[in-house]
Amino acid sequence: MAKGLIKGLGITLKHFFKPKVTVQYPEQRLPLPDRFYGKPEFYYDKCIACNMCVNACPNRVIKLETETVDKKKVVTKYDFDQQYCLFCGLCEEACPKDAIKFSKDFELTRYNRPDIKIEFVQPDQVERKKEEIKKAAAAKAAAEAAKAKEQEEQKPADAGEEGS
């Protein structure tokens, strides 16, 4: 009559002496799979400001602002408002250059609300990038100027040759 009752007692007693499954979390950690969606990571130099991630996001988490320097887009702002993130990975999937990725860091709690929002782009980064572009543009311009000069120098020479 009470067979089931006794069997149940047997099962719980068996587990009483069995090894436990608890993972002592902060000290012990389970390995996370590679595909895990943790804290987002942004690679500034890879980004081409194509706006694909912004459009892919279902919750409009990403704010991307650009500035055009010398006909080139420079990312001046890449804000990731984590509190609205669904961690679906659609932005990562949409990115053609792997500029946004998700790391394995899952401890995302913050003490203050403003800290939740991640502002990926630092001003000095933008400055550097702008400088680079300007430098590159200047170098290019210089190169072009030099080239033009060379050509120009060649031109009179050619003309002279022609003339002679």
Next chain:
Amino acid sequence: MTIKTEEFLLNLGPQHPSTHGVFRIILTLDGETVVKAVPVPGYLHRGIEKLAESRTYTQVIPYTDRLDYLAGMLMNWGYVYAVEKLMNVEVPERAEYIRVIVGELARIASHLVATGAYAADIGGLTGFIYTFRDREDIMDLLEMISGARLTPSYMRIGGVAADIPDGFIEKCRRFIDYLPDAIEEYNGLITGNEIFQARTKNVAVLSAEKAIDMSLSGPVLRASGVNYDLRKARPYSVYDRFEFEVPLGTKGDCFDRYYVRLLEMEQSAKIIRQALDQLPEGPIKGKVPKVIKPPKGEAYAEIESSKGIMGTYVVSDGSTNPYRVHFRRPSFVNLGYLDEMLKGWKIADVIAILGSIDIVLGEVDA
């Protein structure tokens, strides 16, 4: 001497340990006996159907995760299946097999929660912990393949997001081999327990006719002895290639509703094993344009989710956003008969009956 007695009103929920979330039932009680029950859903309503209208077709997928969050994979599947039907997209075979594998894993996970939570509802907390211990393995598997435990957002229109990672198949096989032992343990601790049987057998018997009349589906319907499983009755995807049985109950009481789920887990394991054996090589995503713009029209597709028939109705106006998305949520439909079922039972049975229907509030309230 006659004692003057009076009925009284008891507000069960929305904050209550065993309403599986924020469900509310207004009970009119005569002592401990329920005279009248009025279920009040809606405390977790997030308007997912409305939200979907301002998202593109792909962007709706993460929202479907949040319907039945215990089996997010199946909810993904139901939605993408409807959109594929609308667009007439061919899904590659490998993708279909992967869908079956993860879908059945999600079904087992969902049933494990149902089993454990039911044990906890009846009062035996240990069963709850045991099922969650084993569910953890499934969560690890799903995390491995999709990157998230509960909200995978894994399926895409025309296929799946990523291929099976290394080591997944071995791990999956190991779990499938282990599952029968676990189920035997549940049978020993929960199913075979005389107190559990006394609490659930012959409680809230639901006849087959009534269950069909109220358009119930899933384990709740099959516990009443109605052999209707979409995977068998109207095979979608590649389900016609697998051999499995549809477990049926005989009486339609709480015990049957509970036990059918345990049996279904075994069948799901069987399907996964076959799918792993037959898994073909090939692409995982069909030919789908980058910007999804289905032609004008509408489509309705149904799949068998862990709670019952999950239907998705999608209307397209030819733009990138769906004009209307509607989900037929099985948990919500299954609740339709709750007030009748509760009548005449005790307070303790209210919990037992509600638990046996296995609702997920994310799905009930959408």
Next chain:
Amino acid sequence: MENLFVNMASGMRSLLASAGLPDAATNFVLMFLKLGAILVYILISALWLVYMERKVSAYMQCRIGPNRVGPLGLLQTTADIGKLISKEFIIPRCADKKLFLLGPILIFMPPLAVFAVAPFGKDMVAIDMNIGVYYFLAVASLSTVIVWMAGWASNNKYSLIGGMRVVAQMVSYEMPLILSIVGVIILTGTLNMSEIIRAQEDVWFIFLQPLGFLIYLIAGVAETNRAPFDLVEGESEIICGPFTEYSGMGFAMFFLAEYANVVLVSVMAVTLFFGGWHAPLGLTFIPSWIWFLLKVYGMIFLFMWFRWTYPRIRVDQLMEFGWKVLVPLSIANIFVTGIGKYLYQTIRW
């Protein structure tokens, strides 16, 4: 070791006598000290039992349980009580304020009063009352009234249902509890706890009264409101029963009193059926009071084992089981015991 506490008591007595106190005053002070010691024991025991329950449940559920606060988590309950003390004690606006406050104050009284007659070891009983068993049964059932009072005063429907369940459950399970003990009383012919233990020198009454013990065990679990008979609290049904509205220390008092009751029922079980402080198998080198405590905690482990294995029974099934199964069985047990004793005596003569 054996006479540690007895020697302490007699040393205290001679100390007081040498200080020139009259006999009556010495007795009074000594009695006060004894009861104080029991109170300290109950409180420490309750704290320890909360910890033990958490550890036992964790181990049965493949978990580790508390292990952060103090060595092996031993200070966990202390920390919990500290937290509960520091919390606000909320009195619901519509509650009967006086009764509501009186509940947690009185709840410790019955177990404390009953422990006075509990024999913890050889010659270690605070008051050797010759109606000890009767006293135990009478006073222990008082806690029903207090729990019901708390449930009523809370003015909450869940509390009221819980309170009603307490009364129904206690009334129906007090019957088999008492009737199961009657068998032991027939065998010994005394109500004195020490006498009952002394009568078990050769053979424990569990072997003579197996059915009596089984009934006592079941009724005892029901008396302490523990699973599978924890309908009073019925966490998944009526939140926390009569204690739903209590917060902070008020809740903690009920919580600890539950464990004090568990100790009480276990102490009685050991006294009546497990030979009290008698050492089994002639292992007398271990002091009697250690044996007694070992047996008590063994019994408590059994209670915990039940709790973490079994689901909860339903209220009508509980009544049915109590009145239709346990009461007839215990009456049959008395009948058989009576006949047995009569036959034994006739044959012997």
